Amino acid sequence: MEQCLLFDCDGTLVDSEKLCNLGIVIKFDELGIKLDAEQLMMKYRGWELAAVFEQLSAEFGVTLPSDFVAEYRSVVAGLFDSELQPIAGIKAALDLLPGPKAVVSNGPADKIKQALALCGLTHYFGSNIYSAYDIGIWKPDPAIYTFAAKDMGFDSKDCIVIEDGLVGVEAGYKAGMQTLFYNRFNQTCAFPSVITFNTMDELPELINSQ
Incomplete structure (x- = not known):
């Protein structure tokens, strides 16, 4: 049975999370509030932006x-233009994964498209981009993944989710999909069937063994 691969974007495909949080630091500094980009990244990785701003x-x-x-x-967008890079090893991994693929992200579609284009990843996904802003569902709600799977023409059981944050991992797990956790920061994952890995070099073999 062919499998559909559903990738998160920020932190999974593109190394954007530090830049996104640097943007928060810059904007809050204008209000006289000093924040730290690294601390923000660890606390809010994968969150809906509105929830981050509401809490701050x-x-x-x-x-x-x-x-x-x-x-x-x-x-x-300016930080992306000057500094954004793909996640280490992701292009080589995608080259070894020829099946159907989509991006499923809590970010807006124009941001996703800009990130993929800047990092040379657009051709791997084509128009298969699912933004929470378009669907009206944000991770950790699993419905964002079940929506994407159905639209791609797949049952949940035939999809694999690749995520780098616990918010997205929770969404994939609760959607009933095999979820692979790109665990760059060695976080503890409470979901028993989730498979943790540390480098994108491992991804093709992990997927092909499912």
Whole structure:
């Protein structure tokens, strides 16, 4: 049976999470609030942006300007243009995985497309891009993955999810899909059937053994 591979984007395909959080640091600095990009990354990896901003604004007692998100997106787009790189080993891994593939992300579609284009990954996925902003479902809700699977023409049992954060891992696991956790930061995963790996060099063999 052919399997469909469903990839997260930020931190799984492209090394973008530090840049996204640097954008938060830059924008909150304008409000007089000092944040640390590394700490933000570890705390909020995979979260819906609105939830991150809601929590930070409550923590520091600030009301974000109406154009804050748009300006943040612009800052991140600039950082992507100058600094974004693919995750180490991902191109070689994708070259060895010729089957159907899609990107399933909590990020907006234009950000996903920009990231894939800058990193030379667009041709691996074509138009198979599923954004939480378009679907109206955010990880860790598993419905984002079941939606993508159905739209790709696959049952959940025939899909493999590749994620780098616990929010996405939870979504894949609860969607009833074999989930592979690219665990760059050696986090503890509570879901028993999730397979953890540390480098993209391992990915093709892991997938082909499923």
